[in-house]
Amino acid sequence: MLSADDNNSKNYRENKKLAMRTPQIFRYFVLSILLVFSSYTLSQEPVRIAFMDPLTGAFASIGNSGLKQLQFAADYLYNSKGGILGGRMIEIVPLDNKQSPTESQLQFRRAVSGGIQYIFQGNGSAVANALNDAINRHNRRNPGQEVMQVNYSAVDPILTEENCSFWHFRWDAHANMKLNILTDYIAANEGINSVYIIGQDYSFGQVVSDTSIELLRQKRPDIKIAGNEFHPIGQVKDFTPYVTKIVASGADAVITGNYGADMVSLARSIIDNGLDIPIYTFYAAYDGITATLGEDGKDRIRLIHNETSNPIPTEQRKEFYRAFKAANPNNDVTQPRITNALMMIVQAMEETQSTDPYDVGLALEDMRFTTIGGDEVWMRGEDHQVFQSLHISVHTDEGVEFDADNSGFGLYTEYSVPLEETIVPVNECRMRRPRR
Amino acid sequence: MLEVFIFATLNGLVTGLLLFMLASGLTLIFSMMGVLNFAHASFYMLGAYFAYSISLHFGFWTGLIFAPIIVGVLGALVERYGLRRVHQHGHVAELVFTFGLAFLIEEAVQFFWGADTKNYQSPDLLDFPLFTLFGQEFPAYRGFMIGISITIFISLYYVLTKSRIGIIIQAALTHPHTVSNLGHNVPLIFMGVFGVGTALAGVAGVMAGPVLTTFPGMAVVLGSIVFVIVVIGGLGSLAGAFIASILIGLLQSYAIASDLGMPDLLNILGIEFSRDHPLTDLWTLTLPQIAPILPFLLLVLVLIFRPTGLMGKREQ
Numbered sequence: 143m144l145s146a147d148d149n150n151s152k153n154y155r156e157n158k159k160l161a162m163r164t165p166q167i168f169r170y171f172v173l174s175i176l177l178v179f180s181s182y183t184l185s186q187e188p189v190r191i192a193f194m195d196p197l198t199g200a201f202a203s204i205g206n207s208g209l210k211q212l213q214f215a216a217d218y219l220y221n222s223k224g225g226i227l228g229g230r231m232i233e234i235v236p237l238d239n240k241q242s243p244t245e246s247q248l249q250f251r252r253a254v255s256g257g258i259q260y261i262f263q264g265n266g267s268a269v270a271n272a273l274n275d276a277i278n279r280h281n282r283r284n285p286g287q288e289v290m291q292v293n294y295s296a297v298d299p300i301l302t303e304e305n306c307s308f309w310h311f312r313w314d315a316h317a318n319m320k321l322n323i324l325t326d327y328i329a330a331n332e333g334i335n336s337v338y339i340i341g342q343d344y345s346f347g348q349v350v351s352d353t354s355i356e357l358l359r360q361k362r363p364d365i366k367i368a369g370n371e372f373h374p375i376g377q378v379k380d381f382t383p384y385v386t387k388i389v390a391s392g393a394d395a396v397i398t399g400n401y402g403a404d405m406v407s408l409a410r411s412i413i414d415n416g417l418d419i420p421i422y423t424f425y426a427a428y429d430g431i432t433a434t435l436g437e438d439g440k441d442r443i444r445l446i447h448n449e450t451s452n453p454i455p456t457e458q459r460k461e462f463y464r465a466f467k468a469a470n471p472n473n474d475v476t477q478p479r480i481t482n483a484l485m486m487i488v489q490a491m492e493e494t495q496s497t498d499p500y501d502v503g504l505a506l507e508d509m510r511f512t513t514i515g516g517d518e519v520w521m522r523g524e525d526h527q528v529f530q531s532l533h534i535s536v537h538t539d540e541g542v543e544f545d546a547d548n549s550g551f552g553l554y555t556e557y558s559v560p561l562e563e564t565i566v567p568v569n570e571c572r573m574r575r576p577r578r
Numbered sequence: 579m580l581e582v583f584i585f586a587t588l589n590g591l592v593t594g595l596l597l598f599m600l601a602s603g604l605t606l607i608f609s610m611m612g613v614l615n616f617a618h619a620s621f622y623m624l625g626a627y628f629a630y631s632i633s634l635h636f637g638f639w640t641g642l643i644f645a646p647i648i649v650g651v652l653g654a655l656v657e658r659y660g661l662r663r664v665h666q667h668g669h670v671a672e673l674v675f676t677f678g679l680a681f682l683i684e685e686a687v688q689f690f691w692g693a694d695t696k697n698y699q700s701p702d703l704l705d706f707p708l709f710t711l712f713g714q715e716f717p718a719y720r721g722f723m724i725g726i727s728i729t730i731f732i733s734l735y736y737v738l739t740k741s742r743i744g745i746i747i748q749a750a751l752t753h754p755h756t757v758s759n760l761g762h763n764v765p766l767i768f769m770g771v772f773g774v775g776t777a778l779a780g781v782a783g784v785m786a787g788p789v790l791t792t793f794p795g796m797a798v799v800l801g802s803i804v805f806v807i808v809v810i811g812g813l814g815s816l817a818g819a820f821i822a823s824i825l826i827g828l829l830q831s832y833a834i835a836s837d838l839g840m841p842d843l844l845n846i847l848g849i850e851f852s853r854d855h856p857l858t859d860l861w862t863l864t865l866p867q868i869a870p871i872l873p874f875l876l877l878v879l880v881l882i883f884r885p886t887g888l889m890g891k892r893e894q
Contacts (some may be wrong), residue, residue, distance in 0.1 A: 198684075200795030203694035343867060377870045379790050379799055380593055382720075383834040386585040389714045405749065406695050406791045414789070416707055416715030430695030434791065547697070 188233035189226065190291075191216070191260040191495050192253045193485075194246060194273070197238035199401045200376040203429040204265055208294075208480060209236050210473050212262060215468050215481040219488075226488050227495065241265060241376075243272035250276050253291065253472065259499050262315070262480070264295025265401075267346040271305065273299065278307050281576070288576070290499035292487065294480050297424075298345050299569070302527040304422075306571035309499065311506060311526045313483040317346065317399065317424075319566055320446045321353045323532050323559050324422055327444075328362040328395065334420075336366035340384060340408070342400060344370035350399035350424075368393035376404060381411035387404035389417055403424035406434050413438040420444060427537065428476040433547035435537060440551070443537040446500045449478035449515050450533050451553040452542050459515040463544055474546050479528075482519060486511050500578060518561055525571040580745030581712035587828065592720050595727035599782035600800065601807040601819040602734060603775030609751050609814030610771050611661070613669055616676040616796025618880035619801035620683035621776040625649045625783025626792045627691055630698040638701035646780035653776025678795065688794045700788040708814045723785050730778065731820060738816065747771060751814075806877045812890025821888055827875045833872055 170550050171394060193212050195205035196234050216232040225231045237253060239246040253261055263273055270293055280286040281431055291310040299316040339354055341347030353369055368391035371384060378384075385408075388396060396405035396419060400408055405426050412421065413435070421443045426435070435443060454460050459478075466475050475481075490505035491497055507523035519530040539545075542552035602620045611699045615647045628648050629641035656679065664675045700719040703764045704841060707715035738744040781798075790796065807826055811818030840863045844850065851861045 198723075198794075200689070200793070200798065202688065202794060203692075206693045372867050374867075374870050375798065376795070379803075380589070382589045382592070383586060383831045386582060386589060386714065386833060389585075390582045390712075403695065403791060403793050403795060406793075410789070410791060414717050414719070416710075416717075430697065430793070433697035434695055436697070436699075472694075547694075549697070 168234065170245060170366065174395065186230050186500055188231040189430075189491070190233045190235055190256065190258045191262065192235045192237050192249075192256075192258045194237040194239050194253070194261050194263045195247055196241040196266045197236060199240050201241050201265055204402055205238075207429050207473050207476055208262075208264060209234070210470050211466070211475060211477060211480045214469060215484050218465055218469075219481075219485065225495070227491060232484075232488075239263075239269060241269060243269050244272050247276050250280075250289075250460045252279060254287075259497065260290050260292055261293055262292045262483070264293065264477070264480075267298030267301070267349075268344050270296030270301055271345070274301060274305060274307060274310055276331045281309055281494060285576075287422060288499045290503060292483050294483050295348075295477060298349055299498075300345070302525040303570045306525045306573050308503060308526075308573055308575050311483075311503070311521065311528075313479045313486075313528045315448060315529075315532055315564060316527065317349045318353050319564055320424060320532065321357055322566070323351065323564065324397070324446045324534065325354060325357040325361055326559075327534055327557055328397075328422065329358070329365070330394075334365065334394045336368040336391070336393050337395045337397055338369040338371070338388045338391055339367065339370070339397045340371040340373070340388070340400070341398055342375035344375055347372055347375070350397070350562055354397050363462065373404075378400070378404065378407065381408045382415060384408070385411045385417060387414045388412070389415065391491075393419065395419055396421045398422070402429075406431050406552050409435055409443065413442075418442070422446075428474050428546045430547060432537065432545075432551050433549040436549060439537045441536055441538055443552060444556075445537075446532060446534050447553075448532055449482075449513065449517060449532050450555040450558070451535060452544055452555065453504055453544075454515065454544060456516040459513075460544075462514055472548070474544075476546075478513065478515060482511070482513050482528075485513070486519070486521065500576060520561065522568070524568045529561050529565055531558055531560050532564050541557070581714060582654055582835050584711060585714060585716070586831045588716060588720070590828035590831030591824065592723055592827070593831065594824040595724055595731075596786055597761060597783055597800075597804065597807055597827060598820050598823035599727055599730060600779050600804045600812065601823050602731070603778040604804055605811065605814055605816060605819045606771055606810045606815070607775045608808065610768055611672065613661075613672040613676070614805065614808070615775075616673070616801075617656075617679035617683060618676075618779055619797040620680045621649050621653055621779040622653065622783040622786070622800060623687060623794070623797040624683060625780030626698065626787030626796065627687055627696070627783075628780070629784040629787060630696050630792055631691075633698065640700075642781075642784050645784050646777045649780030650773040650777030650797070653779075654769050654773030656776075657772035661772070662765065662769075668822070677863060680801070684797060691794075693794055696792040698787045698792040711776045719789065723789070726781070726785060730781065735777075735816065803873055803891075806873045810873075810877055810880045810887055812887025815887065815889040818887055818889030826876070829839070829872055829876065830869050833869035834866045 145284055193209050195208055196202055197205045215236045220226050221231050235258060237249040239249050250273060263270060273291060277289050277291050286310060286433055293310060293312040295314050297317045299318045301310060302312055302316060340349050341350050355367055369387060398408060409426060423443060423445050426443050426445055463475050485503060486509060487505060488501040493505050494501040506521050509521045511519045513519055517530050518530060519526050532559040533555045536557045537551060538553045538554050541554050545552040600622055604615060607615050625645050629645035632641035632644055660675060661672060666669045704719040704722050706718050708718040708721040709716055746762055747767055750764050754764050807822045808819060811822035840861050
């Protein structure tokens with residue numbers, strides 16, 4: 143026990159050295175060091191959870207916003223109330239993977255050498271797939287020191303299908319589930335006769351394109367696919383040339399899975415060039431996007447997501463939002479699923495009185511949980527895919543109690559689908575379950 | 579098809595002229611110091627962020643005037659107190675210095691402004707379509723961008739070739755010692771050119787911010803392409819940079835607008851591959867998909883067939 147502790151502190155020093163590279167990470171580190179010390183003096187070792195997402199570069203805003211939400215959820219729900227498992231604090235360790243699969247492998251080694259067994263990761267299915275491989279390999283070779291992948295946002299279906307793993311849990315509806323609902327919605331709109339699909343040129347973008355075409359063909363064979371375009375992720379300076387093509391194609395609607403800067407630029411170009419058609423998206427809100435779209439995007443941009451932003455059904459979740467806003471005036475609760483994931487993991491830890499990912503994983507399987515928003519969540523045991531009600535919301539300033547980016551604009555839910563109707567059958571998942 | 583062609587040309591011009599504003603400063607600085615300034619695109623980003631902050635309080639137009647001045651002064655200070663000291667240790671030291679500076683600026687921007695996208699908007703005055711063609715609007719702001727860029731190109735060309743200052747600068751570039759012996763303050767000229775070069779990048783940032791969105795990654799997105807332009811145009815050649823900028827702007831724009839790809843080529847050749855072919859990704863590649871790497875392809879070709887660049891004068 144003693145030697146393990148020595149090892150930990152040595153690794154800790156090394157970690158610290160690495161973190162000095164950027165001031166932002168340095169700041170979080172000072173914070174986490176303080177946290178470590180305070181909890182040591184209080185009672186026991188903290189439960190350490192890594193948050194691995196881009197904290198610098200083109201997608202830094204999404205990563206940092208997610209980090210703040212996880213940090214806040216841990217502090218607000220648990221640390222300020224005496225911690226979990228009889229007094230242990232939750233310590234969030236930020237790891238910057240720069241949205242690169244290679245960098246993620248390095249950061250994963252850091253997490254492992256720091257004794258971390260839970261890794262939150264959400265941005266980029268390419269990264270999630272790489273991390274999935276690394277974690278499976280590590281867990282096979284190091285029984286007793288397994289790591290759990292807490293996927294809160296990477297929606298490539300393959301992660302719960304062909305590549306499903308006991309150590310991976312997904313708290314977001316995958317792309318096919320979301321597109322199933324989105325295409326229902328589009329199919330029901332008689333005014334739409336042709337759609338243009340544009341997306342980032344990697345696994346996720348390809349899935350969005352293939353599935354949309356497939357589903358629309360089934361539901362509304364008369365809808366024409368006016369265009370199916372891929373662009374390199376995070377590289378396009380100006381989307382105007384793409385918009386020119388969309389206009390020329392005569393499409394009535396656009397479907398895109400873009401996020402971050404790629405989403406803002408695309409929407410801005412569409413608006414600036416006077417193209418007045420609806421845009422159906424996955425991620426076109428928050429982190430500067432809502433403010434940038436403002437009045438021009440009103441009633442034109444729609445998102446498919448879980449957990450409504452407006453109206454919020456429970457007082458408890460409103461409280462949570464207000465407290466978050468008070469602590470982070472420039473951010474919003476953009477991904478309630480981060481909170482859901484943390485709460486369900488903590489519940490599993492409390493049930494099993496263990497922080498071992500194996501025990502926690504078993505307890506999570508088929509767990510039914512009610513979120514602070516009053517929404518029921520089911521973690522399916524066969525493939526570790528979460529199910530909960532899905533919503534389509536519109537970018538507007540009407541009926542918006544909780545706005546985004548302090549802009550007065552936000553999301554208002556127009557269309558909801560209950561949990562039961564979002565369920566898709568288990569597909570190609572042959573999970574290798576660890577033996578203990 | 580005609581409408582796509584016309585708009586692709588206009589879009590290419592806007593991008594090309596924007597790139598030129600960056601490349602012109604970079605190529606001037608190169609011919610002066612013999613060093614590529616890796617932090618050049620970072621000054622472009624600073625321009626956008628300063629203009630955003632100024633526009634919050636005083637409006638867009640004040641930002642358009644003052645942000646480039648602030649960036650230019652910053653650039654001059656960097657030359658005076660940074661580059662000039664590093665200069666005596668040779669080119670490698672200068673290169674590493676500017677490389678580090680690029681990272682420093684990106685981190686500073688994130689530190690002061692945060693990592694999220696800033697809501698930097700074009701002025702209301704220009705918020706109307708300049709003209710509508712085939713049902714597609716061309717925003718007035720883009721017309722304004724073209725206007726400013728061309729004005730800058732013409733006045734820069736005039737100052738450099740016709741005015742007394744321009745003649746001294748040109749002389750200082752090739753014969754610094756002679757110019758110094760004639761009683762001109764050559765270090766001051768260098769500092770001025772560096773300042774003006776970075777200010778031009780600042781102008782580009784101010785104008786591009788509202789269109790291309792203002793976020794901490796904007797320097798990285800544009801950084802590499804500017805070097806490609808400077809090399810293709812011929813290091814140190816202003817006219818070369820102009821031609822290369824327009825060329826690359828149009829090339830990318832046309833490539834995206836076209837629907838051609840490998841399938842068309844294979845059709846012409848009469849070859850067919852099944853979808854299960856291991857190289858199926860290659861056979862289904864389209865021109866729009868590879869548009870962003872075309873400039874780099876062009877760079878390779880130019881380096882092979884004309885290593886001095888299109889208008890380069892440097893001899894081996």
